[in-house]
Amino acid sequence: MNLVLGVSGSIAAYRAADLARDLMRAGYTVRVCLTDAAQKFVTPVLFETLTGQPCLIDTFDEPETGRMAHIDWARQADVLLIAPASANTINKIANGYADDMLSTIALAFTGPIIFAPAMNPAMYAHETTRESIQKLKGRATTILEPQEGDVVAGEHGPGKLASNMEIVNSVLAIEKRSQILRGKRVLITSGPTQEPIDSIRFLTNRSSGKMGAALARAALLMGAEVTVVSGPVKEPLPIQAQTIHIITAEQMLDQARQNAAKADIIIGAAAVADYRPSAPLKGKIRRSEESLHLDLVANPDVIAELAKVAKKEARVIGFAAEPDSGLETAVQKIHRKGLFAIAVNDISRKEIGFDADQNELMLIKADGSKETSGMQSKLGCALWLLERILA
Ligand code: CTP
Secondary structure, three states, X not given: OEEEEEEOOOHHHHHHHHHHHHHHHOOOEEEEEEOOOHXXXXXXXXXXXXXXXXXXXXXXXXXXXXXXXXXXXXHHOOEEEEEEXXXXXXXXXXXXXXXXXXXXXXXXXXXXXXXXXXXXXXXHHOHXXXXXXXXXXXXXXXXXXXXXXXXXXXXXXEEEOOOHHHHHHHHHHHHHHOOOOOOOEEEEEEOEOOXXXXXXXXXXXXXXXXXXXXXXXXXXHOOOEEEEEEOOOOOOOOOOOEEEEXXXXXXXXXXXXXXXXXXXXXXXXXXXXXXXXXXXXXXXXXXXOOOOOOOEEEOOOHHHHHHHHOOOOOEEEEEEEEOOOOOHXXXXXXXXXXXXXXXXXXXXXXXOOOOOOEEOOEEEEOOOOEEEOOOEEHHHHHHHHHHHHHO
């Protein structure tokens, strides 16, 4: 396993040398990248000698001529660990800056990132740093909270780098997670569908596609091959997923069905329009003083159709956006649609569900068991959901 260890400017940089050794003992090939500020505390020679690998400093360093190291290292790494992570590095990476080698690798890296912050407690408590940490937690990022204790300049508070054992254990846990779905295929329907009324108008709903994108990201982090059949959304999907763009429910069914028989897990996160205009007009419906009646016909139930063609051992999961906390209709959907389980969102709560960044899911399995994720980022909920359906 390959690990890039980013070391940024904190007095705790001296501990990164021991940490590199501990990670090597745990079986990792460790390559170190130092920020400018880190070099005030430690030197590249220290890490090159310890790891037997080149150490990157400048954005244009190229240990192998003709190969851009920031892309190469980002592609080859299984985990990016930033320890110690200074306030500056955390704030930069949370906001997408790429003005040195470490932040450039972080931007090019699509796998899991672990931050082990170490800094003055006031800098850690600053609202900008808190906001950055909140942002990072919503992505594929683990934050190892600093320990409370005596820090430099005679202060006391949370600011000390987590212990090496805690950091190494976190790397091992992330690696273990990345194996859970290795060799498995996950198919996800996501986003809304659009059902044409005429050439310029359509029926749709408020689905943002955020939960589907989070599920795709979570499945990738667990090592799966992921296919997403997505309606029109602004939310970007992970580039490592195969994405099939569709517009209508019928197109969604057609594309998803072609991928269903080989899937090990199928998740219906799409908000499929239940009805479509029976005869969409080519051109434009003109204005008149008369009232207009749209004739709607039922769309196929995509997830129910996929459950019929799925492998016998495949786990088919539905989502149910329910307007209240009653669970009876959700339970009925499990049986009506032939599902293994259903994840229920209570859309009467506006802090979760449609377009929100947070969510809280109630997972009900066909065997009647129920459990809740608690309020988390959508990525956190997605990871929780996948772990629970495999349990
Ligand atoms: N679903 C689907 N195709 C449809 C309708 C729903 O695949 N035409 C899927 C959704 O992706 C979700 C699950 O079925 O995984 C439940 O969706 P929901 O809208 O809650 O249920 P409906 O069957 O539409 O029932 P109702 O509208 O009465 O709540």
